Amino acid sequence: MTAPVAEEPRFLTYPGARRPARHRWVDSYGVRLHVCEWGDADGPPLFLVHGGSDFAGTFDVFAPLLADAGWRVISWDHRGHGDSDHAALYSWDADVRDALSVLDSTTPDAVPVVAHSKGGGMMLQLAEALPYRLSKLVVIDGLPSRDPAPDVSDHEDRKFTQKTLAEWLDHRRAAHINLRKPGTLEELARRRKRMNPRLSDDWLRYLVTIGARRDPDGWRWKLDPAIRFGGFGPWSPEWSLQRLKELKVPLLGLTATVEEEMGWGTNHRALLPYLPPRAEIIPFEDTGHFIHIEHPQRVAELVLEFLR
Amino acid sequence: MTVFLQHNRVKLALHTLREGPGPRLLLLHALGDRSPERLSGEAERWPGAVYALDFTGHGSSSVPAGGGYTAEVLMGDADVALAAIGPATVVGRGLGGYIGLLLAGARPRDVRGVAILDGAGLAGGGDTPGPAVVRGVPGALSAPDPFALVELGSDLRPRQYVRRFAELATEHSPLANPIAVCGRQRPAWLEAVLEVPGVVEEPLEAALQRFAASG
Numbered sequence: 001m002t003a004p005v006a007e008e009p010r011f012l013t014y015p016g017a018r019r020p021a022r023h024r025w026v027d028s029y030g031v032r033l034h035v036c037e038w039g040d041a042d043g044p045p046l047f048l049v050h051g052g053s054d055f056a057g058t059f060d061v062f063a064p065l066l067a068d069a070g071w072r073v074i075s076w077d078h079r080g081h082g083d084s085d086h087a088a089l090y091s092w093d094a095d096v097r098d099a100l101s102v103l104d105s106t107t108p109d110a111v112p113v114v115a116h117s118k119g120g121g122m123m124l125q126l127a128e129a130l131p132y133r134l135s136k137l138v139v140i141d142g143l144p145s146r147d148p149a150p151d152v153s154d155h156e157d158r159k160f161t162q163k164t165l166a167e168w169l170d171h172r173r174a175a176h177i178n179l180r181k182p183g184t185l186e187e188l189a190r191r192r193k194r195m196n197p198r199l200s201d202d203w204l205r206y207l208v209t210i211g212a213r214r215d216p217d218g219w220r221w222k223l224d225p226a227i228r229f230g231g232f233g234p235w236s237p238e239w240s241l242q243r244l245k246e247l248k249v250p251l252l253g254l255t256a257t258v259e260e261e262m263g264w265g266t267n268h269r270a271l272l273p274y275l276p277p278r279a280e281i282i283p284f285e286d287t288g289h290f291i292h293i294e295h296p297q298r299v300a301e302l303v304l305e306f307l308r
Numbered sequence: 309m310t311v312f313l314q315h316n317r318v319k320l321a322l323h324t325l326r327e328g329p330g331p332r333l334l335l336l337h338a339l340g341d342r343s344p345e346r347l348s349g350e351a352e353r354w355p356g357a358v359y360a361l362d363f364t365g366h367g368s369s370s371v372p373a374g375g376g377y378t379a380e381v382l383m384g385d386a387d388v389a390l391a392a393i394g395p396a397t398v399v400g401r402g403l404g405g406y407i408g409l410l411l412a413g414a415r416p417r418d419v420r421g422v423a424i425l426d427g428a429g430l431a432g433g434g435d436t437p438g439p440a441v442v443r444g445v446p447g448a449l450s451a452p453d454p455f456a457l458v459e460l461g462s463d464l465r466p467r468q469y470v471r472r473f474a475e476l477a478t479e480h481s482p483l484a485n486p487i488a489v490c491g492r493q494r495p496a497w498l499e500a501v502l503e504v505p506g507v508v509e510e511p512l513e514a515a516l517q518r519f520a521a522s523g
Contacts, residue, residue, distance in 0.1 A: 030373025089376030
């Protein structure tokens with residue numbers, strides 16, 4: 001059932017949150033991507049990249065802090081996420097290609113990028129492939145580790161079973177008729193709480209008003225129901241770990257210390273031997289996967305200092 | 309006769325090359341290729357119905373915008389065909405052979421043997437990543453999709469990962485030797501698959517006779 005409408009307007013705002021000043025669309029080889037911008041349109045561009053199952057609106061508190069320091073802050077909903085097109089196909093490489101389309105739509109120059117979770121992994125690949133496109137890179141709990149990453153659909157899982165595969169195929173067989181489960185705003189916020197247990201209820205309710213749409217039978221997350229997390233695939237985080245040392249783009253990594261379902265379980269100490277020279281890693285004590293949402297002010301200060 | 313099956317947002321063309329009772333055969337084409345128009349070769353002597361599937365972005369199937377191909381999603385294509393026709397023996401050329409192997413591991417009771425033949429895309433992109441590149445192609449939305457050629461011509465196939473599918477197939481299949489390697493090419497992943505007990509090398513004709521008899 002849909003919650004009484006009168007109950008909902010109070011969730012349209014959140015302390016410190018500001019919706020983007022501008023919206024635009026970028027065509028990435030026929031897939032339409034929703035791009036958001038905060039701050040002065042003539043300011044120097046700074047890109048924010050969200051993680052798997054998230055959307056650009058999750059930066060509504062963090063982005064304004066950077067925008068108010070003079071940056072033109074740009075983010076986008078990945079294909080299948082937020083208000084971007086639901087695509088026929090999803091892959092890591094396609095996400096990286098889409099990211100480049102958004103960068104190209106803005107400027108041909110090297111730009112600084114702040115990326116969270118899976119977005120961090122994507123941007124490390126972009127930094128490796130086209131180092132001249134990125135001036136600096138901040139990765140928020142998205143550096144590779146030996147453990148598989150839960151918000152990447154095609155990670156390596158050597159333990160996958162015949163049951164895992166059959167369930168994935170069953171999901172694919174029904175993908176064309178699957179719809180996300182409708183619910184009240186409260187119900188969607190509660191469901192999200194399972195993935196984001198450390199984030200406040202009011203923040204999750206606020207996110208519902210952006211990341212979900214209201215259908216006649218209730219609210220639904222906009223995320224393409226064809227996208228399914230976990231699973232199997234040939235990709236190994238070990239590969240990017242081995243290549244990290246040669247990264248030419250200045251790197252700042254922020255790591256969580258409290259493990260969460262969505263987290264990458266990156267072990268700060270295990271990472272040290274793989275880091276490129278001059279890379280800086282800052283672990284956040286008593287902090288989960290969404291460091292920039294738990295500590296927006298402190299992360300913004302660190303980012304602004306690093307970009308100086 | 310051709311019917312169109314829905315796999316997420318893609319319409320897949322499933323061609324019936326021969327109708328009839330008895331065991332079913334499903335042909336999976338190579339990378340950049342399409343289903344044959346008529347039966348030929350060893351498949352002509354198959355004692356039952358014969359079907360052929362055009363993968364996403366190939367043949368008469370729809371070509372999606374913006375790429376994003378993976379071998380795993382093509383396994384989903386083949387599984388949608390399997391759901392439509394019922395349990396079947398699979399013959400795959402090149403990339404289709406690799407997809408047939410994945411499907412045999414994932415649906416070991418419904419894939420009544422898979423024969424892997426030479427063809428485009430059999431090798432894939434090897435065990436580990438090559439240089440990091442961002443692959444974009446100018447998008448002409450016609451088959452074969454250039455994105456499919458680029459992405460599936462370089463998809464990674466770590467030996468341990470692929471081997472797991474062969475193990476699942478031999479472990480759960482009602483057939484004694486559900487995987488037959490019938491071609492000459494031996495990419496690293498296929499060498500690893502050949503080490504799995506129950507995987508055999510034999511000519512296509514022998515494999516099909518065996519699969520038809522057990523089906």
